[in-house]
Amino acid sequence: MTEFYRQYLAVAVFVLAAFLMVGAMLGVARLLRPKVPQDEKYITYESGSDPLPLFGQMNVRYYIYALLFVIFDVEAVFIFPWAVNVEGLGWFGLVEMSAFVAVLLLGLAYVWRKGLLRWA
């Protein structure tokens, strides 16, 4: 177990180093840069004209894509352990996995058939 933890300690050192580096860049810049406040600097950029209020809803298709992604992510997670042991599981594993994948492809086909993958 100790060896296993040490690997993740190395990852933790890496994460810490990355945070420190970005933090140091921002910190150094804070010391170097000027600060000349002016009201106009703090309005959002809309190609020069005065900003209008944020507008209405986003297309629902974005949400469907995100949901499809969740589903395929879960699917990938289940395929991973099977993929590294395909030989060991033989035909049984292959048939089970094909059934699992077929069900999810059916879902993708349904969304596709309903026209949600078409960007109208």
Next chain:
Amino acid sequence: MIAENVVFGIIAAAMALGAIGVVRTKNVVHAALYLVVVLAGGAAQFILLGQEFVAWVQVLVYIGAVIVLFLFGIMLTRAPMHPKDSLDNDLRWPAAVTSLFLVGILVGLLVHTFHADKVDVQRPVRTADVTSSIFTTYIVPFEVVGVLLLGALIGAVVLARKD
């Protein structure tokens, strides 16, 4: 063993703070980000138990997909970026009582089920162990998960229909 316990304590404290942040903040996006802290802490605890696969699945599915889905939902419904205090309501005390009650039930259940059992972490769990348990003990749940995911997808499509 002491080092493990110290690390567990630190991560658990971070998770608890994150969980408080989820319910305390007035901004939905901030709440989602605090939830990321809690879930990442969960992943770290799994690594502490040698369950590397579960840990990365937690990052991949929960942090990388489910929270992103939440954020998409928030952006689609145009949640206010600078919410007013008036969005809050005064049900804090009932909420506190309910959550204490839930904590009691959960702790009771855990103690009742496991008594003084200890998690025996001898070696990290390998992918092969995960594979064999999916394809032997949990083969039926595994196929049912596929159907469940299909159901979720069809439900979302039906909700998105214009009528």
Next chain:
Amino acid sequence: MSHLLALDPLLRGSVTWSVFVVVVIKVAVAFVILLVSVMLYIWAMRKVIADMQNRIGPNRAGPYGVLQTLADGIKLFFKEQSIPNSADRPVFRLAPYLSIMPAFLMFCVVPIGGTVSILGHQTFLQVVDLPMGALFILAMSGLGVYGVMLAGWSSGSKYPLLGSVRASAQLLSYEAAFGLAILGVLIQAGTLSTHEIVAQQSWTNAWSFVSHWFWLKTFVAFVIFLVAATAETNHPPFDLVEAEQELVGGFNTEYTGIRFAIFYLAEFMNVITMSAIAVTLFLGGPSGPGLGFLARDNVLNVWVMPVVWFVVKVLALLFATVWVRASLPRMRYDRLMSLGWKWLIEIAILWVLVTATVQVAIVEDWNRLVAASIAVGAAVAAYGVLYASMPKSGEQIEEFR
């Protein structure tokens, strides 16, 4: 410890201070490699594209303008920061960190050389060899969406929000294809550790680059991986994130000075890390012929040659990315999504099943050619049925909000 065959010998046994020093050295070297290579990559990209377009390109700062990126970076340190009044300040400040972390972290499982000895410790030339490195890569590339999404949302401005929502949808779509393409390698390799994956692609004879490296055995997955990785890094022709004609600057429109520099750094660092991962998974990582006239354990063969081969392969891929950037126009959003969801994902899944069938057929002693042709036939038929039953371009379909 026999149960952890792939474990880095550095971390076995008792820990002394020198082990810790070696870990810190490896982390520091990885950082230096990434930062310097980003600097050189941006310069080389500008120079090569300039050549392709009959221009001169950067030629003022340093010899051949090689210090141009450094000069640009230093300039950005001195630029004033402005955070819009409508922004969500904490998230606005957090987003640059989130965008650069995955690019850094993914690199820590990439083996850049063989097994060497530092300060008397045998160790792999990679920051850490996680037993589930491939899953780690996928998880980290999934986190890349946070930087883009939160930067756009927290700006409280129209164009960044629009840009970030559509960019995150793009990243998610191709993330799915990316994961399924990695599966193609895993079926061949039978392990999740990047060190093991590279070890299986080692150089044994002059034809190893076709027989051992995975790019040919998993050719379809390799192509899908390259396309998906290009889209994951927002690299042209998939750079919808910063379609300046439509979105000003995309998700980072409101960012100025050093924070903008960090986004810029993250973008190119992602390209480099993804190339390194493509080399690791498909092109044999550091494997390549050693110098025949020297002994196998000569310092040149142990230390230098693997690193040289790794660098050569990464440079080849990076040159290809620049070439693509100079040649291809940006894709239209609807086509981008169609490509991801109607082609790449289905083909990647079917490819996984086909290669798995062949693997199983070999193990169970079936005729592999028959099994392969049946599997390919079934996959093509499945995709054909799927495609034929879908609505055609003028067909009336249901309306959605």
